[in-house]
Amino acid sequence: MAAERKGGVTISQVAKEAGVARSSVSRAYTRPDMLSPETVERIKAAAGKLGYVPNHTARALSTGRYGNVALIVPDVANPFFPPMIRAAQVEADRSDFCVFLGNSDEDPEKEDQLLGRFAGQVEGIILASPRLSDERIAAHALLRPLVLINRDVKGIPKVLIDSGTGIAEATQHLADFGHRNIVYVSGPSTSWSNKQRRAAVRHASKKLGLELSFVSASVPSFEAGLQAVDAILAKGATAAIAFDDVTAQGILAGLGERGVSVPGEFSVVGCDDALGPLTVPSLTTVSSRSIEAGKLAVSLLLEVLGSQAVRDASYVLETHLIVRSTTGPAPERGQS
Template sequence: MPTRDRDRAQRAEPAGDSPDPGRTPTIHDVAARCGVAASTVSRAFSRPERVNPATRQRILSIAAQMGYHPNPIARALPSGRTRTLGLLVPDITNPFFLDLIRGAERAAATAGYTLVLADTEETSQQETTVVDRLTGAVDGFVLASSRLSDARLREVYAKTRLVVVNRRVRPVPGVLIDSATGTRQAAEHLASLGHRRIAYLAGPRASWSDARRWRTLQAVARQRDLSVVRIGPLAPTVEAGVAAADAVVLNDVTAVVTFNDLLAIGVLRRLRARGVDVPGQVSVVGCDDIFGADFCHPPLTTLTAPIESAGRSAVDLLLSLFDGDEPGAPPRQDVVLPTRLTIRDSTAVAPTTGPDRSAQDRAGPVSAAH
């Protein structure tokens, strides 16, 4: 601290009038009251080791009396940091992403960062628009279940710090929920119950984790001599599950594995409306174990995923990139989080026949892609 500022602060009485009632005090108001330069007030908050301890204590005390709080954006200008992070999710109404957001928000707050949240509406176009708008305005991004192409993700990573969730694109660091292992557990669980013909209700076409689960199901089918049929791609919603349940009946399967719990819940609703017993005639397995999965009728067998932990891990991984790494630096180790199969009442021993085909005349339009 310059000697003249220290001397002025030590001998000066509070100077100047208080800000007008209702007006937020500024750094200049605090400086005038303390008898120091505005730059000294700034250092007292941002770089306290460069200010005389007595002077700093006086500045902080008077600032508190005046109700002054530093502007985080203004403090970030010299360093180029905004202390904000961008979190992009495909669908903010999906309970899966609500848990992920909660975990990310807690990790960001603990580290002193603010989270900027954007819903990209399951489209790569909207995701691209949001990334372009926020690049430079945030210190880095977490892209959850990104719908961008591999090439586009590498372009973003070359310009800014980036972590992806449920995606593997070298050299972009990521957090992976290992649903492939859980999918294998689900398929082997159904096989152990005697199911030989299984439907998979696929998620969005651009979903990386969806393709991984389908490959896993096919591999288990070859090993266990099962028949699997793919229905979709489908929007990961309850409504899409309701519509897809008709295709399940037409394919005469005894078990269904779905991309997520919302699709599974839709299937349960439609099969119940059609008079198809679950699990007596068709077993249903979901994925994610979202809030409410155990409240279904019947309670849903599903893959339990550490969703909130994925949000925390993604922010922690992103913040670790600030420790000297430049955008586009060599990849760090991906974080892989395990899943496990939670068995409830929606799965049971396979029936000797498929769903009640006599109920088909009550069914609505069938929409299926294989």
């Protein structure tokens, strides 16, 4: 009722109103069992009357428990991340934690800055697909609990989405369709996922006797995919596996512009299933499990926070090929 202007009703005001000591008010909230039921009642009544709400910040300062975690991603707007962010959010919520979100813009330095800015108001940090060096990551991990997503640094708990399995399936799928010459359109060089995917496609191609070339789209974006098309066609390939779905869509758009039909003349495979069946033609891609990764990362972090023990836990999530409509038989070879 009594909507005091701005700011704050404090513990002292409640204490005075209820005729008890400040410490009793505090305990009424944190350890009510220490007080007689009547006292608790009286305090709660006074608090209600004044509209008292415990101050999160003050509590954090004296207990060291902030009730916050931070999640840092390279690009919020990349459709791979929102579902993950959402899942992390939900999971944190279940334990009454708040989530700070950081966007590094694919920039390692920015990532470092954010890490610093968040420090001191979070209990732990989740770094998703970090672009930072192993050394810096290890340094930060020394200062506070850290969980990685899609990055493998020794001694730090992590959740890895193993796109290798899915990529291998994709390569096999293309080979089955008779493609002999394919391209892998790679993503950020500092991305663990990119390294993993690149290695997987190389390994599978070798095993299957496919000719493989690489084209680089340093940033995973629609535009980068679009711009990669000329280079891709120049390699004489009949199919491409892209670092991610967004890049793949760019490639599709570029092929369309050049009158190359998909999947008739050229096949495209994405990765991360970030767009779902939402596009037409729907994209053949590799499942990502980013939702599980987000959820898992938070619960892993909270677990680490609970038991000081810095468990060097790793969760690995396997992926699989999802065949939709952008892959088909290799075209008959007219000329070289």
